[in-house]
Structures are given as C-alpha cells and as structure tokens.
Amino acid sequence: MKKNIHLTYAVCLFIVMAAFLFVGCPLESEQHILEKTPDNLLFVEESTRNNYGSSVTMWFTTPEEIGATSYTLQYSTDNTIWNNFQSYASDLVTTRLDQDNFSIDINYDCYLRILISGGTYDGQTSNETYCTRCTTVGYFSNNGLGEEVTNTGVIAPNVGYGLLASFRVEDPTDSTEIEDCLNYQWYRLDPEDYENQILIPGATSLAYTTTQEDRGYRMLIRATGKALDVSASEYDGRFNGFKQLKAIFIVK
Structure with a gap:
C-alpha cells in the first residue's frame, strides 16, 4: 500500500513539474511567429566615436527574409526630404541577400530608414x-x-520575469573605462512597429521586472551619455553617444 502511495505521489509530482515547465518555458515557435515587415525592419543599436570619426551601427532583417533583392540606406536631416546615404561617393546598398547590418560614419544628427528593392515590398x-x-571620443564594450x-x-x-543590462564605455586611446557617463531608460517596444516606443516612467536603472502593462511588447533599454541628456556646462566634453538593447522575448 505504501509503495502505491509513493508511486502515486511521484507521478503527480512529475505531472505538476511537467506542466510548470510547459507553461513557463516559451516554445521556440512562439518567439518566431512574428511577421517581418518594413515596420519592424530597422534597429539602430549605437552611436559612438573613435579616433577617426563618429560611428553608427544598425541591424536589420536580411533582404532574403522578406523576399527582397537589396536595401539602400537613406537619411534625412528634417524628416521631410530624404536622400540616399553616400559611402565613398556611392549609394550605400547591401551586397548580399543575407546581409543584416550597416556601420556608417555620420557628420550630423539625422533620421535613418531603408529603401527596399525587389519582392513584395519593392x-x-x-x-x-x-x-x-556622437561628438566625444568613447565606445561601448562588454554590453x-x-x-x-x-x-x-x-x-x-x-509577466514578472526580469531583465538585467550591463554597459561599459571605454576610451579608444587606452581602453580605460569612462566612468559615471551614462543614464538609463527602459521602453516598451512594439514588436510589429519599431517606431512605437513607450517610455516607462521611473524605469531608469539597469534592472527591470516586467509587469502586466508590458504584455505584448519587447523591453528595450537605452543608455545615453549624460552630455546628451543634460546641457549644463559641467557635462561639456563628456561622452554623448548612445546604445540601446532590445529583449529577445515578447512579454506574455
């Protein structure tokens, strides 16, 4: 009789644990059913400056993933008139169907977007x-x-799962850390439309715990140089670049 009780208990415990794991662990397919469209194509990750100039790194859905043949990077200084971005006196265009990033040097603040060629979204x-x-020397490392x-x-x-970010800014001349130079802010990022970013009031630390209001969104943290956020003279010459990281998961 005792053996049967122990066996029944073991079976029940196994069922409970299996149910917890099934509900708690996201299936891989759940995280890959989001349709890739022009609205969630481009993600600008960082703006920094090395000894040679200001550098911007961006990532995007590859042309082959949406059935396109190529992308052309475009820019605008007023969000009205758009031009093709020039690299070595030529339009900056993807060279491979599986290309997923650009790294460019810029001389001005500007808006960026990608022009799609070929396929459904031609x-x-x-x-x-x-x-x-970014006008002051510094680059992100070990983020x-x-x-x-x-x-x-x-x-x-x-809901309730936590995120923990880490950032480090270094001086490219000697790789030493530039300390106390960043502010942090969390946002809700619409996974279907990257232009829809909702600032979360008070969420300004490296750690964040998701809430009911975050359901359906990806979490995003943006680290900005204090000189970019504050115009006070005490920050003159301080790092004014930025880096933003988006979560893998969509909160459910």
Whole structure:
C-alpha cells in the first residue's frame, strides 16, 4: 500500500513539474511567429566615436527574409526630404541577400530608414529612427541584456520575469573605462512597429521586472551619455553617444 502511495505521489509530482515547465518555458515557435515587415525592419543599436570619426551601427532583417533583392540606406536631416546615404561617393546598398547590418560614419544628427528593392515590398521604406551624432571620443564594450530566470525567479517571457543590462564605455586611446557617463531608460517596444516606443516612467536603472502593462511588447533599454541628456556646462566634453538593447522575448 505504501509503495502505491509513493508511486502515486511521484507521478503527480512529475505531472505538476511537467506542466510548470510547459507553461513557463516559451516554445521556440512562439518567439518566431512574428511577421517581418518594413515596420519592424530597422534597429539602430549605437552611436559612438573613435579616433577617426563618429560611428553608427544598425541591424536589420536580411533582404532574403522578406523576399527582397537589396536595401539602400537613406537619411534625412528634417524628416521631410530624404536622400540616399553616400559611402565613398556611392549609394550605400547591401551586397548580399543575407546581409543584416550597416556601420556608417555620420557628420550630423539625422533620421535613418531603408529603401527596399525587389519582392513584395519593392519601393517601400522601413521604419524611421532618429540618430544623434556622437561628438566625444568613447565606445561601448562588454554590453549585454540578460533575461535569465535567476533575475527574479520567473521564466521569460511570462509577466514578472526580469531583465538585467550591463554597459561599459571605454576610451579608444587606452581602453580605460569612462566612468559615471551614462543614464538609463527602459521602453516598451512594439514588436510589429519599431517606431512605437513607450517610455516607462521611473524605469531608469539597469534592472527591470516586467509587469502586466508590458504584455505584448519587447523591453528595450537605452543608455545615453549624460552630455546628451543634460546641457549644463559641467557635462561639456563628456561622452554623448548612445546604445540601446532590445529583449529577445515578447512579454506574455
């Protein structure tokens, strides 16, 4: 009789644990059913400056993923008149179907977008994003956005799961850290439209715990140089670049 009780208990415990894992762990397919369109194509990750000039790094859905043949980067200084971005006196165009990024030098603050050639979206443009030029030397190193269960004890992407970001800015001349130069801000990023970003009041630390209001969104943290956020003279000459990281998971 005792053996049967122990066996029944073991079976029940197994069922409970299996159910928890099934509900708590996101299936891979759940995170890849989001349709890729021009509205969620472009993500500008960072603006920094090295000894040679201001550099901007951006990522995008590859042309082959949406059935396009190529992309052309475009810019605007007023969000009205758009021109093709020039690199070595030629339009900056993807050279491979699986290309997923551009890294460019800019001399001004500007809006960026991508012009799509070929396929279903031929002639259409991507989401637009504003990019500030970094004018002080500094670059990001050893950055990351952790979404592990150890952050809060809740498994992503369920409400209550935690994110923990890390950023480091270094001086390119000697690789030493530039300390106390960043401010942080969390946003809700619409996974279907990257132009829709909602600032979360008070969420200004490296750690964030998701809430009911975050359901359906990806979380995004933006680290900006304090000189970019504050015009006071005490920040003159301080780092004024930015970097933003978006979560893998969509909160559910």
